Amino acid sequence: MKAIELNEDQIDALKEFMNVSIGAATSNVAELLDAFATMHIPKIVICNSDELIAVIQSEVDPKSKYYVIKQLFSGKFGGECMFVMKNSSAKNLGNYLYHIDNPSQDDINDAVIELTNILSSTLISRLTKELGVQVQFFVPSAQIVNSEDIIYAEDIQHYSKIIIISTVLEFKDQNIDGNIYILTKDEAINSLIELIDNKLEELYS
Numbered sequence: 654m655k656a657i658e659l660n661e662d663q664i665d666a667l668k669e670f671m672n673v674s675i676g677a678a679t680s681n682v683a684e685l686l687d688a689f690a691t692m693h694i695p696k697i698v699i700c701n702s703d704e705l706i707a708v709i710q711s712e713v714d715p716k717s718k719y720y721v722i723k724q725l726f727s728g729k730f731g732g733e734c735m736f737v738m739k740n741s742s743a744k745n746l747g748n749y750l751y752h753i754d755n756p757s758q759d760d761i762n763d764a765v766i767e768l769t770n771i772l773s774s775t776l777i778s779r780l781t782k783e784l785g786v787q788v789q790f791f792v793p794s795a796q797i798v799n800s801e802d803i804i805y806a807e808d809i810q811h812y813s814k815i816i817i818i819s820t821v822l823e824f825k826d827q828n829i830d831g832n833i834y835i836l837t838k839d840e841a842i843n844s845l846i847e848l849i850d851n852k853l854e855e856l857y858s
Contacts, residue, residue: 657699657814657842657843657846658699659697659699659816659846659849662853663846663849663850663853664697666849666852666853667697667818667845667849668694668695668697670780670783670784670849670852671695671697671780671818671820672694672695673779673783674775674776674777674779674780674783675692675695675776675820677775677776677779678692678771678772678775678776678779678822679691679692679822681771681772681775682768682771682772682775682822685750685767685768685771686749686750686768686824686827686829688749688824688826688827689824689825689826690822690823690824691822691823691825692820692821692822692823692833693820693821693823694820695818695819695820696817696818696819696820697816697817697818698816698817698819699814699815699816699817699842700814700815700817701813701814701815702809702810702812702813702814702815702838703809705804705809705815705817705836706804706806706809708817709737709803709804709834710800710801710803712819712832713737713739713800713803713832714739714800715800715801716800717739717740717741717800718739718740718797718798718799718800719737719738719739719740719797719798719799719800719803720736720737720738720739720740720743720761720762720765720795720796720797721735721736721737721795721796721797721798721803722735722736722765722766722769722773722793722794722795723735723793723794724769724773724790724791724792724793724794725790725791726777726788726789726790726791727788727789727791728781728786728787728788728789729784729786729787729788729844729848730781730784730786730788730837730841730844730845730848731788731837731841731844732835732836732837732838732841733834733835733836733837734772734773734776734777734833734834734835734836735833735834735835735836736765736768736769736772736773736831736832736833736834737803737831737832737833737834738765738830738831738832739830739831740797742828742829742830742831743761743764743765744756744761745827745828745829746761746764746765746768746827746829747760747761747763747764747765749824749827749829750764750767750768751764762795765795766793766795768831769793769795770793772822772833773790773793774790776833776835777790777835780835783852784845784848784849784852785848785851785852786848809838812838812839813838813839814838814839814842815836815837815838816836816837816838816842816845817834817835817836818834818835818836818837819832819833819834819835820832820833821833
């Protein structure tokens with residue numbers, strides 16, 4: 654497969670688009686919890702598909718279980734938005750969002766899904782708006798897994814290159830945080846590069 658690379662201008666543009674998207678998502682989730690939220694500066698990594706598991710594993714606790722919500726989106730630019738939250742943080746979220754000292758499993762599940770819906774819809778919708786395209790969202794999947802099962806090898810065996818756009822959502826005072834990943838693969842990467850180049854051309858023409 655032809656080598657896939659983003660030049661410095663393309664990476665800077667993508668980071669700027671993500672910063673705008675993160676700002677919108679931070680505002681929306683802060684409103685949901687009525688609490689101060691921060692999101693870290695986005696990281697952008699291009700890796701081989703077989704390296705994805707190692708990249709994810711480097712950012713999680715191998716001894717913990719995680720809530721993992723995955724949502725596919727498609728269009729001119731497509732991929733997957735994945736939200737990963739440690740079990741202890743999810744319990745804190747359920748406690749804080751529903752004002753319950755001991756939230757049930759259903760309460761925790763509902764809280765994580767509600768938060769994820771706002772995160773993924775805002776991030777992707779705003780990012781694709783910046784890119785000048787629209788996407789279709791698919792029904793998300795949710796599961797609780799060990800850290801090593803966040804990504805399965807069979808999920809990526811048909812892909813060569815993956816762009817990982819990642820950030821961290823944090824409610825420091827409430828001890829709630831989670832990792833957000835936007836994953837896009839192979840032909841979608843080429844579409845993304847084309848969209849970025851189009852926007853750069855508009856800006857500098």
